[in-house]
Amino acid sequence: MLDKNSKIYIAGHHGLVGSAIWNNLKQRGYNNLIGRSHSELDLTDQTAVKKFFDEERPDAVVLAAAFVGGIMANFLYRADFIMQNMLMQCNVIGNAYSHGVKKLLFLGSTCIYPKDAPQPMKEDVLLTSPLEYSNEEYAIAKIAGLKMCESYNLQYGTNYIAVMPTNLYGPNDNFHLENSHVMPAMMRKIYLAKLIHDGNWNSIRTDMDKRPVEGVTGSNCNDEILTVLAKYGISDNRVVLWGTGTPLREFLWSEDMADASVHVLLNVDFKDIIGIEKYSSVFYGKTTTGAVDRNNSEGRGGAIPSLGEIRNCHINVGTGKELTIRELSELVVKAVGFKGTVEFDASKPDGTPRKLIDVEKLHSLGWTHKVEIEDGVQKLFEWYQDSLR
Numbered sequence: 001m002l003d004k005n006s007k008i009y010i011a012g013h014h015g016l017v018g019s020a021i022w023n024n025l026k027q028r029g030y031n032n033l034i035g036r037s038h039s040e041l042d043l044t045d046q047t048a049v050k051k052f053f054d055e056e057r058p059d060a061v062v063l064a065a066a067f068v069g070g071i072m073a074n075f076l077y078r079a080d081f082i083m084q085n086m087l088m089q090c091n092v093i094g095n096a097y098s099h100g101v102k103k104l105l106f107l108g109s110t111c112i113y114p115k116d117a118p119q120p121m122k123e124d125v126l127l128t129s130p131l132e133y134s135n136e137e138y139a140i141a142k143i144a145g146l147k148m149c150e151s152y153n154l155q156y157g158t159n160y161i162a163v164m165p166t167n168l169y170g171p172n173d174n175f176h177l178e179n180s181h182v183m184p185a186m187m188r189k190i191y192l193a194k195l196i197h198d199g200n201w202n203s204i205r206t207d208m209d210k211r212p213v214e215g216v217t218g219s220n221c222n223d224e225i226l227t228v229l230a231k232y233g234i235s236d237n238r239v240v241l242w243g244t245g246t247p248l249r250e251f252l253w254s255e256d257m258a259d260a261s262v263h264v265l266l267n268v269d270f271k272d273i274i275g276i277e278k279y280s281s282v283f284y285g286k287t288t289t290g291a292v293d294r295n296n297s298e299g300r301g302g303a304i305p306s307l308g309e310i311r312n313c314h315i316n317v318g319t320g321k322e323l324t325i326r327e328l329s330e331l332v333v334k335a336v337g338f339k340g341t342v343e344f345d346a347s348k349p350d351g352t353p354r355k356l357i358d359v360e361k362l363h364s365l366g367w368t369h370k371v372e373i374e375d376g377v378q379k380l381f382e383w384y385q386d387s388l389r
Helices: 016-027 046-056 071-076 078-098 133-156 182-198 201-210 222-230 254-267 270-274 325-336 360-364 373-387
Strands: 008-011 060-063 103-107 160-165 167-169 238-242 251-253 315-317 341-345
Touching (some): 008 016, 046 078, 060 254, 160 254, 160 270, 167 182, 167 254, 182 238, 182 325, 201 222, 251 373, 325 341
Parallel strands (some): 160 315, 238 341
């Protein structure tokens, strides 16, 4: 068990979920937290990651760092999505094991599930049919990550848990148009279209300075700003969004995700998920560092073959509720106070038609969400406006 003095490393502590997990742990009295920015520690650098673990020796690790983006980014940076994420996962999980970390929480994504999976998606539909092409590389990387956790547990008796959140949104969200997810991208587009119509160039320039688009900032002339925004479907009182608007999506407030993650980190063990009380209760061949000796054939957490096939040990994290992208746009329009038009370009891809998860396992482990989408969209717009001040 982790106590209030346990040293917990949060990889990705400046990100959407990582920052919320950091704050949640602080609020619970866990103050021995470690974080490193990307400039301080490149998680794709194996040597640097080993040096970090050698020096810090954390008791627990939350792997919330990832190379992420929306549908456009998934098309443009396919190699980066699989390579960057695989490198980070291998380096962090491998070093967590070799340095005797007691508990590891790996954050994935529900894009791991097949494109045409039965809805709502239970954990056991993983790898039952083809993935959605547009985010295949990211999904494969995340599947590899959860399988790493599962496999280390089964071979070495570790306590690594993988959680798969649905679409997340909230404070510290990414609003950069070139690589943001659907809700923040939609919100910023609608907000900028309103500002253009209002002729509020001071606010437009503030927005562009905070988050430049293709190198265009608030210091560029009006025409240059309008030209680059038009590429993203933003114009005077008019926004054009990708797809038909019919895909169904589930959204979870990031601070709810953080609360679920911390609940699992502090209260849920691998044995709780697979329902085997005495799993890995006996270790053989331990080294002085607490890691299991890979050369000892018995150092594998007990008689694992007798347990049969153990798979799909990850946990879905979401609300179990969904709405269409068009309905989402209507909530954003209301929050922003936009009076213009929102159009959908059906020539552009929709992505997965529906992606609702089954959260029965999560509920059985003692956690349910608190923030509903209607309130969350308003809260996100308020945060976005505050970020521009």
